[in-house]
Each structure stands twice: as structure tokens, then as C-alpha cells.
Amino acid sequence: xxxxxxNFIQLGSLxxxxxxxxxxxxxxxxxxxxxxxxxxVVVIQLSGGNDGLNTVIPLRNDLYYRQRPKxxxxxxxxxxxxxxxxxxxxxxxxxELHDSGSLGILSSVGYPNPDRSHFRSMDIWHSASSSRExxxxxxxxxxxxxxxxxxxxxxxxxxxxxxLSLALKGNQMKGLAFRDPKRLYGNSQEKYFxxxxxxxxxxxxxxPVDYLYKTMAETLSSADYIFQQSKLHxxxxxxxxxxxxxxxxxIASLIFSEIxxxxxxxxxxxxxxxxxxxxxxxxxxxxxxxxxxSFTDDLKANNRFDDVLLFTFSEFGRRVSQNxxxxxxxxxxxxxxxxxxxxxxxxxxxxxxxxxxxxxGDLKYKVDFRDVYATVLHKWLDADDAAIIGKKSxxxxxx
Amino acid sequence: MQELSKxxxxxxxxxxxxxxxxxxxxWLDEMVQSDAxxxxxxxxxxxxxxxxxxxxxxxxxxxxxIIRNNALxxxxxxxxxxxxxxxxxxxxxxxxNRKKSPNxxxxxxxxxxxxxxxxxxxxxxxKEAARAFTGWGFNLAGEFVFRENFHDSGLKTVxxxxxxxxxxxxxxxxxxxxxxxxFISTKIYRFFVNEHADEKKIEWLADRFYNSQYDxxxxxxDIFTSVWFYEDKNIGAKIKSPVELLVGVRRILPMNFEQxxxxxxxxxxLGQVLFYPPNVAGxxxxxxxxxxxxxxxxxxxxxxxxxxxxxxxxxxxxxxVMMGQPDGRIKNKEQGMRNKEVGSKAGKMINVDIxxxxxxxxxxxxxxxxxxxxxxxxxFLKGTIDLDLLNKYAEKDSRxxxxxxxxxxxMSMPEYQIS
Numbered sequence: 001x002x003x004x005x006x007n008f009i010q011l012g013s014l015x016x017x018x019x020x021x022x023x024x025x026x027x028x029x030x031x032x033x034x035x036x037x038x039x040x041v042v043v044i045q046l047s048g049g050n051d052g053l054n055t056v057i058p059l060r061n062d063l064y065y066r067q068r069p070k071x072x073x074x075x076x077x078x079x080x081x082x083x084x085x086x087x088x089x090x091x092x093x094x095x096e097l098h099d100s101g102s103l104g105i106l107s108s109v110g111y112p113n114p115d116r117s118h119f120r121s122m123d124i125w126h127s128a129s130s131s132r133e134x135x136x137x138x139x140x141x142x143x144x145x146x147x148x149x150x151x152x153x154x155x156x157x158x159x160x161x162x163x164l165s166l167a168l169k170g171n172q173m174k175g176l177a178f179r180d181p182k183r184l185y186g187n188s189q190e191k192y193f194x195x196x197x198x199x200x201x202x203x204x205x206x207x208p209v210d211y212l213y214k215t216m217a218e219t220l221s222s223a224d225y226i227f228q229q230s231k232l233h234x235x236x237x238x239x240x241x242x243x244x245x246x247x248x249x250x251i252a253s254l255i256f257s258e259i260x261x262x263x264x265x266x267x268x269x270x271x272x273x274x275x276x277x278x279x280x281x282x283x284x285x286x287x288x289x290x291x292x293x294s295f296t297d298d299l300k301a302n303n304r305f306d307d308v309l310l311f312t313f314s315e316f317g318r319r320v321s322q323n324x325x326x327x328x329x330x331x332x333x334x335x336x337x338x339x340x341x342x343x344x345x346x347x348x349x350x351x352x353x354x355x356x357x358x359x360x361g362d363l364k365y366k367v368d369f370r371d372v373y374a375t376v377l378h379k380w381l382d383a384d385d386a387a388i389i390g391k392k393s394x395x396x397x398x399x
Numbered sequence: 400m401q402e403l404s405k406x407x408x409x410x411x412x413x414x415x416x417x418x419x420x421x422x423x424x425x426w427l428d429e430m431v432q433s434d435a436x437x438x439x440x441x442x443x444x445x446x447x448x449x450x451x452x453x454x455x456x457x458x459x460x461x462x463x464x465i466i467r468n469n470a471l472x473x474x475x476x477x478x479x480x481x482x483x484x485x486x487x488x489x490x491x492x493x494x495x496n497r498k499k500s501p502n503x504x505x506x507x508x509x510x511x512x513x514x515x516x517x518x519x520x521x522x523x524x525x526k527e528a529a530r531a532f533t534g535w536g537f538n539l540a541g542e543f544v545f546r547e548n549f550h551d552s553g554l555k556t557v558x559x560x561x562x563x564x565x566x567x568x569x570x571x572x573x574x575x576x577x578x579x580x581x582f583i584s585t586k587i588y589r590f591f592v593n594e595h596a597d598e599k600k601i602e603w604l605a606d607r608f609y610n611s612q613y614d615x616x617x618x619x620x621d622i623f624t625s626v627w628f629y630e631d632k633n634i635g636a637k638i639k640s641p642v643e644l645l646v647g648v649r650r651i652l653p654m655n656f657e658q659x660x661x662x663x664x665x666x667x668x669l670g671q672v673l674f675y676p677p678n679v680a681g682x683x684x685x686x687x688x689x690x691x692x693x694x695x696x697x698x699x700x701x702x703x704x705x706x707x708x709x710x711x712x713x714x715x716x717x718x719x720v721m722m723g724q725p726d727g728r729i730k731n732k733e734q735g736m737r738n739k740e741v742g743s744k745a746g747k748m749i750n751v752d753i754x755x756x757x758x759x760x761x762x763x764x765x766x767x768x769x770x771x772x773x774x775x776x777x778x779f780l781k782g783t784i785d786l787d788l789l790n791k792y793a794e795k796d797s798r799x800x801x802x803x804x805x806x807x808x809x810m811s812m813p814e815y816q817i818s
Binding site: 047048049117118119120123132134136161162163164165166169174175176177178179183187188192193195196199200201207208209211212213215216218219222267269270272324325 | 405452507594635636637638668670675677678679680683685686687689690691692693694695698711712713714715716717718719782783785788791792808811812813814816817
């Protein structure tokens with residue numbers, strides 16, 4: 001290594017440093033081949049508290065129609081999947097997926113002592129904590145901590161967004177957030193930051209400034225790597241021009257590349273339908289439906305449908321009864337969709353919510369969401385779920 | 400009637416959210432301009448310690464008053480006043496804490512987050528303390544009221560002591576526990592000195608804090624007059640929080656925002672919005688501030704302010720704040736920008752007028768050779784600066800432009816993120 005004599009200014013005390021190439025940069029020198037059948041998870045977060053009862057409609061439940069005289073979706077309008085259950089009219093592609101055995105629906109998912117604040121409940125879902133503890137890390141972030149060895153590429157989990165969610169923040173590792181590989185690359189091309197990175201000497205004392213330089217270097221090299229990968233096999237499928245459509249398109253192109261990513265994360269919202277729910281939910285479900293349709297068609301055409309598990313969640317469901325403004329207020333337990341070619345249970349995985357057994361007008365949860373996470377971590381991502389969730393969970397049978 | 404009151408309620412909530420934004424911006428200004436810097440800094444610390452998400456502007460304003468008035472006073476007084484504020488009682492559901500149906504939330508957080516810290520009490524202690532807090536509430540005017548009808552006057556045993564305790568007795572018991580002094584000293588040590596707590600030094604501080612009966616000013620004086628406070632390992636050992644970073648930039652470079660609200664977007668983008676802590680545990684801080692995207696926004700901030708540039712990004716929605724309003728329903732500048740993505744019309748959104756002459760003036764007597772060192776000493780606490788590299792990016796056509804460009808380059812270094 002060439003060390004030039006430079007004009008340094010020393011401020012305050014002397015920090016001695018040794019020149020070294022950190023492990024995370026070495027990672028980019030290694031060739032990498034993605035094993036066939038690389039299992040991938042795509043999480044779609046429905047932000048704002050999606051109304052689960054108007055998503056999977058209990059078609060033969062009088063209690064439902066009695067509590068929702070205006071807002072209830074009539075049987076003839078719903079897309080029925082069984083005698084008792086129908087999907088929201090906008091979810092046509094999800095019905096097709098159901099009919100071809102690629103959709104699973106888990107009802108009454110939640111946690112004890114539910115919190116009705118968006119932020120707090122989302123915190124709980126992201127961190128996989130109980131409602132009585134506060135964790136600084138997310139379940140996927142801790143998955144990164146558990147999976148990543150020194151020298152691994154830091155692209156194992158990525159969020160298609162400008163801001164990284166708590167879910168993807170670990171103690172040691174964090175996922176990457178970006179909206180568009182090309183823009184990410186463009187933003188990382190500032191020569192000044194590259195020069196700074198080259199000039200900085202890591203002290204090896206775990207000083208915060210070293211952590212910042214390490215993160216900066218990782219970001220710049222990852223940006224490069226992600227952009228190159230996104231150009232390898234860009235999808236030719238057409239996607240809707242919506243934000244979710246474009247985000248799933250980005251994800252598809254990366255899935256078809258040789259990137260090592262196991263988890264992709266996207267959000268859609270806001271499902272906080274206190275007013276005029278019909279219009280708002282319809283608009284968002286149309287966006288969801290059309291984007292998922294393009295995405296699943298794309299995966300099938302490229303023979304990757306069996307390797308991808310897509311699931312949706314929301315921070316809470318909504319109250320059983322409608323409110324006076326054509327909407328619904330914050331509730332508790334909710335349903336989740338699972339989509340993919342590798343499902344072991346299809347259609348309705350468990351019973352629809354029991355509307356005759358409510359807690360202060362809210363659904364009681366039957367399945368702990370941490371059991372869902374544990375199932376995905378253990379059975380799909382082959383990870384140590386107990387270490388990540390912090391307790392032993394009951395695995396579900398859908399995977 | 401019900402319809403009307405609901406609409407009215409919504410209107411009030413909407414107004415409250417707007418007022419919270421103004422309060423946010425005026426407090427930021429106060430942090431920048433105040434002569435009482437230590438008080439604002441400590442108020443900011445307590446704002447994170449007594450973290451409270453509360454939409455009611457009057458309640459929030461009252462809590463901020465309590466915190467700022469007592470920021471350098473006595474921790475016991477501060478704890479008592481905060482615990483009796485409508486803001487905290489409402490946020491932690493003590494209005495619903497009644498003899499017949501106790502709600503433990505308030506008692507739990509007072510012990511876990513405000514005084515003892517996790518693991519220093521039992522579930523039984525919480526249950527019993529919750530009984531003592533029954534009846535604590537507030538009226539419509541936001542004043543503390545003790546509603547005797549709801550109070551459980553029976554015997555309670557908390558932390559080994561038994562009596563017909565009321566809420567005040569519990570706070571006294573908590574303050575009598577030295578663990579409270581330890582917990583608070585640790586947190587303040589981590590805030591001012593080093594994110595890694597040093598047990599011995601904290602024990603020393605806690606002893607003295609306890610013996611002073613929780614005199615916050617004395618605790619701070621103990622810290623700032625200690626030799627170890629100035630030790631090398633304790634300098635540059637902290638990552639600035641987003642608010643500290645923004646306030647710091649503004650203190651160095653006096654500036655006017657054409658649209659002050661861009662500072663709210665900045666806070667959302669970087670994950671620290673005043674009055675909207677993530678939860679009652681406050682902002683986790685430290686490395687939690689940093690991920691690939693947040694770091695790049697932070698590094699680019701000085702350049703963005705200087706060039707009237709834009710980030711071209713969109714912060715996440717906050718459903719607690721926006722109530723799921725479809726785009727365009729809330730008509731104000733921040734929302735307008737949010738919907739169009741921040742700064743999609745380049746230069747329009749972040750339009751900042753930096754008072755360069757005021758800044759440059761302080762270097763007027765500096766010779767050319769020593770100028771960069773002097774500038775660096777204004778901007779950084781320590782570190783090694785590669786002047787050859789910086790000079791490559793500096794403009795050399797005039798002294799003013801040299802100082803300007805070098806300042807922005809220095810502020811864009813990871814070193815500037817550290818304090």
C-alpha cells in the first residue's frame with residue numbers, strides 16, 4: 001500500500017490509526033454465486049391499520065352486517081372464496097391466486113394487550129416485542145445480526161423506501177433503504193465522500209466516527225453493487241406506474257439477478273380509514289392488487305414463484321362496528337395474506353374471526369404475530385428464530 | 400349533536416397538530432438563540448427522558464414548561480410535576496386508573512423509565528404502586544385533580560414498605576431509593592460524556608447526586624469539573640442526534656429559512672421529531688440514528704442548505720399525526736411538500752439564507768496559513784483533517800469563498816456528526 005506524505009492537521013489529541021482494509025470492503029472482491037432456489041421474503045406493510053373485516057369478508061355473518069349497516073360489503077359484491085368468506089371486490093388478482101392455490105389467509109393475528117396508537121403498535125410489530133417492552137432493534141435487523149458473518153455483503157435485507165424502518169435495524173447490522181437503484185448509485189457518486197473514505201484511518205477502537213466511516217463505505221460500495229445487479233436481468237414485465245408497482249418491479253429485477261438479498265420490504269398506505277373508507281380502501285387495494293398481479297406473473301414467467309414468499313401485515317385491524325363518518329376506528333387483531341408457490345396451507349388457514357366473542361368491541365387475537373415471524377425465519381429463511389424473536393415460538397403449518 | 404361535537408373535535412385536533420408544529424419550530428429557535436444553552440440542552444434531555452406523545456397542544460406546552468423550568472433544578476420536583484401533568488397522566492392512561500379497575504401503565508413507566516430502571520422492582524411492586532396512583536387525574540383545564548372516589552385507600556406494599564400510600568408517597572419511596580440516583584446519573588453520563596457508561600464514575604456521581612437530594616445543577620457541575628470529562632476517550636464519543644445536529648449547524652451558521660417547515664421534514668427524515676418520541680422510552684440514540692440512508696442525508700445536509708439544494712426524498716407517513724387523511728386534505732406547506740416529494744421542484748423548498756458575513760467575520764484576523772486550523776477548531780472537537788484533500792474541494796478565488804466552501808466541506812465530514 002502506498003502512503004503518501006500529506007499535509008495533516010491534528011486537532012486535539014492524537015488518534016493513532018492503522019491502515020487496513022476492513023472486512024466489509026473485502027466482501028466486494030469475492031465472487032458470489034446465488035444458490036439455486038434461493039428463498040426470498042417480500043414483506044408488504046399496509047400502514048395505517050387496514051380494515052381486515054372488509055378485506056376478508058364474513059359473508060354469512062349477521063353480526064358483521066348488523067355492525068356495519070353502511071360499510072359492510074354485500075355478498076354479491078365480494079369475491080367469494082368459500083361459502084363463508086369473500087375478498088374485497090378490488091382484490092381480483094388475489095382471488096385468482098387463491099383459486100390456483102397460491103394464497104393463504106391467516107385470521108385473528110395480533111398480540112396480548114394491544115396498543116391502539118399507530119406508532120406504538122407498528123413499533124411492536126417491527127421489533128417483535130410484547131406490548132410491555134421497548135426494543136431498539138427490529139426482527140429483520142436481528143435476523144441480519146444472526147446471519148451475517150464478517151465479510152458478508154451488507155445487502156441481505158433491503159427496504160424500497162427513502163427511510164429505513166425499525167424492522168430492519170439490528171444491533172450490529174442494518175438493512176439498506178433506497179427508492180431506486182439508479183438514484184442510489186447517483187447519490188453515492190459524490191467524489192468527495194469517496195475521497196474522505198479513502199483518506200480515513202480506522203483506529204480500531206470502535207470510536208463512533210469509525211462506525212460512521214464504515215457505514216459510509218458500506219453504503220457507497222453497496223450502491224454500486226445494487227446498481228450493477230439491477231442491470232443484470234432487468235424484468236421485461238410491465239408494472240403499473242404506481243409507487244408499489246414500481247417498487248415491486250425493482251424487487252423483481254433484483255430477485256432475477258445474482259444478488260444475495262433474502263428480504264425485501266415495502267410499504268403501502270395510508271389505510272387509516274376514519275373517514276370515507278370505501279373510496280380510500282378501494283384505491284389502495286387496487287394499487288396492491290395490480291402490483292401484486294404483475295409481480296406474481298413475473299415470478300412465474302421466470303420460474304421463481306416457488307422461491308418467493310410474499311406476505312402482508314398491518315399494525316392493527318379496525319373496530320368491528322363502523323363509525324359515524326363512513327369509516328372505522330382503530331382496532332386490534334387482523335388478517336395476513338401469504339402468497340407464493342411454496343405454501344403448505346392454502347385458502348383460509350384458520351377460522352374467520354368470531355364476532356360474537358369480542359373484547360370491548362374489538363376482535364380477540366388467536367395467533368401471535370411472533371409465531372408467524374418465527375415460522376418464516378425457521379422454515380423459510382433457515383434462521384435461528386428463538387435467538388431472533390427472543391423466545392421459543394409455536395411454528396405454524398403454512399410453510 | 401354527536402355529529403357536531405365529533406366534527407368540532409376533529410377541528411380542534413387538527414388545530415392542535417398545527418400548533419404543535421409551531422411549538423416545535425419555536426423551541427428549535429430557542430435552542431439556537433438562547434443564552435441559557437445548558438438549560439435548553441437539559442430540557443432537551445428531559446424531553447427524551449419524560450417522553451410523551453400527546454396531541455393536545457395545551458398539555459404539551461404545559462409539560463414543556465415544567466421541563467424547562469426544572470431542567471437545572473431538583474429532580475424530585477421535576478418528577479413530581481411531570482407525574483401530575485395532564486400530558487403524562489393522559490398519555491400513560493392514569494385517568495382510567497381506578498380502584499375497581501386499576502390500570503398499571505403509569506406506575507410501570509414511572510418505575511421502569513423515569514426512576515429505577517428495568518429489573519429494579521417486581522411486578523408486585525407495580526401492581527401495588529398502581530393502586531396508590533388510583534384517583535390521580537386531570538380536569539378539562541388540564542389541572543391535576545385527586546378524585547378520592549376512585550382512590551384505593553387500602554394498605555399497599557411497595558419496595559418493601561407498607562402503608563396506606565397515595566401517589567406522592569410512591570414518588571417519595573422511589574426517590575429514597577438510591578437506584579433512582581444511579582439510573583438518572585447513568586443516563587445523564589451517557590448523554591454528556593460517553594455512550595459507554597463507566598460504572599465507577601457513575602457510582603461516584605450517583606452518590607453525590609443522592610446526597611444533594613437530586614440537585615441537577617450540582618450533578619452537572621460534578622461532571623463538567625471532572626478531569627475525566629476532558630479525557631481523550633470521552634471527547635468525540637457521541638453521535639449527535641438529528642436535533643443536536645441541526646441546532647449545531649444553525650448555531651455555527653446563522654440562517655433564515657424561507658419556509659421554516661422544512662425543518663420538520665428534516666426531523667421526520669432523520670427520525671427525531673420534537674414532541675413525537677417513538678414511545679415512552681424516548682429516542683434510543685447512539686448508533687440507532689445511523690443507517691445507510693440517514694447517514695447520507697446527514698452528510699449532505701450542509702451542502703443542501705448551502706446550495707438551496709434538495710434531498711428529493713419522502714419521509715414516512717406518521718399515521719398518528721395525519722389520521723389517514725388522503726393527499727391534499729390537510730392544506731399546509733409541509734403536507735403539500737410531502738405529497739410532491741420533498742424538494743421535487745429544485746431549490747423551491749429548502750430555501751435558506753445563510754448570514755455568511757457574520758460567520759466569516761470571526762476569522763478576519765486569522766492569517767492564511769492558520770485559517771484552516773482555526774476553522775477546524777470551531778467546527779470539531781478533535782480528529783485528523785486531511786487538508787490536501789479538503790483544499791481540492793475548496794474554492795480559491797476569494798477569501799470569502801474559500802472560507803465558505805471549506806466550511807461546508809468540513810461540515811460534510813463524518814467527524815462533524817460527532818460531539
